Each structure stands twice: as C-alpha cells, then as structure tokens.
Amino acid sequence: MAKKLAVVIRKGGSGKTTTTTNLAAGLSQKGCRVLMVDIDSQANATKGVGLIVENLKYTLNDVFAGRVTSIRDAIAPNSFGLHVLSGHRDLSQTEQGMVGNPDSLWRLKEILAEVENDYDFIVVDTPPNEGMLTYSALLAADRVIIPVAAESFTDDGLAAAMAMIGRVQQRSNPQLAVDGILFTKTDRTQFREVLSDDLTANYSALIYPFDVPRGTHVNHANSLGVPIVLYMPSHPAAVGYSKLVERIRNNG
Ligand SMILES: Nc1ncnc2c1ncn2[C@@H]1O[C@H](COP(=O)(O)OP(=O)(O)O)[C@@H](O)[C@H]1O
Numbered sequence: 001m002a003k004k005l006a007v008v009i010r011k012g013g014s015g016k017t018t019t020t021t022n023l024a025a026g027l028s029q030k031g032c033r034v035l036m037v038d039i040d041s042q043a044n045a046t047k048g049v050g051l052i053v054e055n056l057k058y059t060l061n062d063v064f065a066g067r068v069t070s071i072r073d074a075i076a077p078n079s080f081g082l083h084v085l086s087g088h089r090d091l092s093q094t095e096q097g098m099v100g101n102p103d104s105l106w107r108l109k110e111i112l113a114e115v116e117n118d119y120d121f122i123v124v125d126t127p128p129n130e131g132m133l134t135y136s137a138l139l140a141a142d143r144v145i146i147p148v149a150a151e152s153f154t155d156d157g158l159a160a161a162m163a164m165i166g167r168v169q170q171r172s173n174p175q176l177a178v179d180g181i182l183f184t185k186t187d188r189t190q191f192r193e194v195l196s197d198d199l200t201a202n203y204s205a206l207i208y209p210f211d212v213p214r215g216t217h218v219n220h221a222n223s224l225g226v227p228i229v230l231y232m233p234s235h236p237a238a239v240g241y242s243k244l245v246e247r248i249r250n251n252g
C-alpha cells in the first residue's frame with residue numbers, strides 16, 4: 001500500500017509545487033512506483049513534470065465530477081515514468097461545490113484508495129490556501145511535508161499549517177503526522193543561525209537537517225517541465241531534494 005504524502009502550506013511561493021515534482025520525480029528515478037496528484041487549479045505540478053493539461057483526456061477534476069468509469073483512466077504517465085493525476089483550472093469550481101457537503105472532503109481519500117496498491121508513494125501537491133481541497137488532502141494523507149521559503153521566516157503560514165494539521169489529527173485523521181519542515185529558496189549556508197527563536201523553539205525537531213538553496217535553474221527547470229533533480233542533479237537545490245528523496249524512501 002502506498003505511503004501518501006501531502007505537501008502543504010497556504011502561502012504561495014513557498015515551494016510546494018517544486019517540492020512535490022522533485023520528490024515524485026526523484027522517488028520514481030530510484031525505481032519506486034509513484035503517483036503524483038495535483039489538486040491545485042493552477043495545475044503547476046502537472047506542467048512541472050512536462051504534461052500539458054489541454055492534451056489530457058481526463059484530469060482529477062473529471063474524477064471528482066464522476067466523468068470517468070475508472071480512476072485509472074484519468075492517470076497519465078509522463079515522459080519519465082511518473083504517473084500523474086492532473087490538476088485542472090475547474091478544480092476551484094469543484095471546490096466551491098464541496099462547501100456545505102462534509103462527505104465530499106473524503107472523496108480524495110476514496111479516489112486514492114482505489115489505486116494505492118499500485119504505488120509505493122502517492123505525493124499530493126495542494127493549493128495555496130486552507131480550503132476544502134487542502135483539507136481533503138490532509139484527510140487522505142499519512143504524512144505532511146511543509147515547505148517554508150527562506151524569505152518568509154516571519155510569516156505565519158507555518159503556524160497556520162501546524163494548527164490546521166492539528167485540527168485534522170484531532171477530528172478525523174489521528175494517524176496523520178508531520179514528516180518535516182523543509183526550508184526552500186535558502187540563500188546562505190548559515191541561514192539556520194538567523195531563524196527566529198520562536199521557530200527553532202517550537203519546531204526544531206521537525207526541521208529537516210538539509211535545505212533547498214535558491215537558484216535560477218530551479219525556475220528554469222520547472223518551466224521546461226523537468227524537475228531539477230533530473231535536469232541538473234548536481235545543482236545544490238537538486239542535492240537538497242535528493243536528500244529529501246532518500247529520507248522519504250528510507251522511512252517508506
Ligand atoms: N529553490 C528555488 N530556487 C529558485 N526558485 C524557486 C525555488 N523553488 C521554487 N522556485 C520558484 O518559486 C516559485 C514558487 O515556487 P512553487 O514551487 O510554485 O511554490 P508554491 O507551490 O508553494 O506556490 C516558482 O516560480 C518556482 O519556480
């Protein structure tokens with residue numbers, strides 16, 4: 001049965017999508033069977049692994065809408081062996097339809113349950129908000145990765161994410177655990193020294209002992225649809241993501 005990881009924090013630009021695509025691509029490159037799930041209406045993770053949404057017959061949104069007979073019909077393989085349940089701009093509309101229907105929060109978990117025996121890992125990219133879709137990802141997941149961009153150490157996105165995860169654990173998914181907090185877009189090796197005392201005091205046990213440096217090639221790789229771990233494996237950001245891949249693989 002697949003281990004299910006959600007990459008979550010409400011602040012946009014934190015590196016959720018880049019973390020998702022690199023983790024999924026890196027695990028797949030190591031021979032793991034990986035399904036990447038894009039629940040963001042921006043579909044950036046889908047694009048980030050080289051798929052063009054308009055060319056796909058079905059996306060995750062069609063699964064939510066009941067337009068596929070089997071979920072497998074909506075799973076597209078990309079050029080480097082990753083399986084993708086793609087995002088679509090209409091997911092935001094689908095999310096609006098979920099309001100006032102608590103059962104719909106469990107739909108993603110049900111969808112993934114149908115295919116979880118086919119994979120070693122399912123990695124879910126989430127939208128930059130704490131809406132129904134993000135909540136449903138936390139109901140479906142075993143573990144959460146929280147990326148925090150180095151420029152936003154003072155932002156409350158991290159505290160909000162921890163609070164949301166706590167609510168989900170208490171109410172609905174007690175086995176949900178934070179795998180770790182990943183610092184992204186770091187720009188100096190000694191950045192840990194300038195982390196606020198609050199942050200280190202509250203979360204030090206959860207902060208991964210590696211980070212993902214900022215680099216323009218990361219953005220370039222994303223726009224080419226090839227995650228940096230594959231595009232330029234020696235790049236410091238790729239090295240950081242490879243450490244994440246190894247950690248997730250070994251804890252698998
Ligand atoms: N390590 C990095 N170095 C440079 N740019 C990055 C890095 N990680 C992400 N980016 C860029 O920052 C922007 C936001 O990253 P993204 O992964 O889309 O974050 P989120 O999904 O949280 O909004 C994107 O343009 C992405 O290409």
Ligand SMILES: [Mg+2]
Pocket residue numbers: 016017018040044126128
């Ligand atoms: Mg994103």
